[in-house]
Amino acid sequence: MATLKKKLQGLVAATLTPMTENGEINFSVIGQYVDYLVKEQGVKNVFVNGTTGEGLSLSISERRQVAEEWVTQGRNKLDQVVIHVGALSLKESQELARHAAEIGADGIAVIAPFFFKPWNKDVLVNFLREVAAAAPSLPFYYYHIPALTGVKIRAEEVLDGIQDKIPSFQGLKFSDTDLLDFGQCVDQNHQQQFALLFGVDEQLLSGLVMGATGAVGSTYNYLGKKTNQILEAFERKDFSSALNYQFCIQRFINFVVKLGFGVAQTKAIMTLVSGIPMGPPRLPLQKATREFTDHAAAKLKSLDFLSTADLKGRNLGACI
Numbered sequence: 318m319a320t321l322k323k324k325l326q327g328l329v330a331a332t333l334t335p336m337t338e339n340g341e342i343n344f345s346v347i348g349q350y351v352d353y354l355v356k357e358q359g360v361k362n363v364f365v366n367g368t369t370g371e372g373l374s375l376s377i378s379e380r381r382q383v384a385e386e387w388v389t390q391g392r393n394k395l396d397q398v399v400i401h402v403g404a405l406s407l408k409e410s411q412e413l414a415r416h417a418a419e420i421g422a423d424g425i426a427v428i429a430p431f432f433f434k435p436w437n438k439d440v441l442v443n444f445l446r447e448v449a450a451a452a453p454s455l456p457f458y459y460y461h462i463p464a465l466t467g468v469k470i471r472a473e474e475v476l477d478g479i480q481d482k483i484p485s486f487q488g489l490k491f492s493d494t495d496l497l498d499f500g501q502c503v504d505q506n507h508q509q510q511f512a513l514l515f516g517v518d519e520q521l522l523s524g525l526v527m528g529a530t531g532a533v534g535s536t537y538n539y540l541g542k543k544t545n546q547i548l549e550a551f552e553r554k555d556f557s558s559a560l561n562y563q564f565c566i567q568r569f570i571n572f573v574v575k576l577g578f579g580v581a582q583t584k585a586i587m588t589l590v591s592g593i594p595m596g597p598p599r600l601p602l603q604k605a606t607r608e609f610t611d612h613a614a615a616k617l618k619s620l621d622f623l624s625t626a627d628l629k630g631r632n633l634g635a636c637i
């Protein structure tokens with residue numbers, strides 16, 4: 318039963334999908350990737366096939382295989398593997414939801430369909446309900462990311478009464494900067510035990526203050542350990558340390574945002590920091606430039622986010 322599962326909490330890494338230079342998925346490094354997250358970053362939950370994983374750029378068959386590999390490799394190592402199963406086609410989304418249940422994933426998440434868009438909350442919830450119903454035993458998360466889907470229905474509205482429609486509803490991944498909306502998601506759902514996961518890494522501390530129970534993000538792949546320091550400081554009510562840690566992370570994100578920062582750049586940074594080759598992204602994304610990677614590496618080093626031990630014996634030039 319969905320409700321008996323341990324609540325998803327702490328950091329959740331939005332995983333990248335490793336690819337080879339010819340654009341095929343490189344399944345062979347996912348095992349290493351799991352170990353790296355757990356041992357080096359202290360991150361024990363993953364969110365697979367989302368924005369960072371280029372989930373919407375993969376074929377359905379690829380999405381199934383990627384999900385399966387994460388579940389298999391994560392067994393007895395990760396706490397939770399949540400699979401993003403959102404798609405424009407309800408049928409495909411249902412197929413992926415059923416598949417996630419079959420392989421033993423810990424939850425599914427769905428974004429709003431973004432070509433033909435739901436024009437109000439009821440239509441959106443009806444769509445989500447049809448997907449959730451294909452895997453009724455799996456905890457269901459709504460993935461709110463209005464800047465990318467163009468669906469701007471407020472999350473607070475979507476959550477209102479949602480458990481009556483979707484009994485497996487378990488939480489929200491909130492990737493937006495509207496803290497009024499996020500705060501109201503928290504405030505109006507105190508009784509529900511939902512996982513309310515914040516998705517804007519550079520503003521995580523504000524999310525925590527507003528009541529986030531955890532966070533999903535791309536930077537937790539390589540800044541998980543640093544970000545865990547924010548969570549720990551917040552937990553012990555040491556807000557000035559929490560803010561200092563957040564500022565450190567902001568200095569890095571602010572720097573790369575100015576250079577142009579997205580999934581392609583995250584792949585380059587993760588390759589550099591972890592030593593695991595993430596490869597290029599798939600079109601329409603374009604591989605990060607050598608210049609970007611050099612600048613990002615210098616910044617990571619100057620912020621002490623990249624210890625020399627991490628780089629020992631590694632040819633920096635081979636990282637991109």
Ligand SMILES: CC(=O)N[C@H](C=O)[C@@H](O)[C@H](O)[C@H](O)CO
Pocket residue numbers: 331368369492516517518519533534535536570
């Ligand atoms: C749009 C996007 O990809 N958002 C990610 C997750 O929701 C975040 O983890 C960002 O990558 C991160 O906050 C850096 O801006």
Ligand SMILES: CC(=O)C(=O)O
Pocket residue numbers: 331332364366367368369370490516533534535
């Ligand atoms: C960042 C995030 O959660 C995603 O990649 O879907």
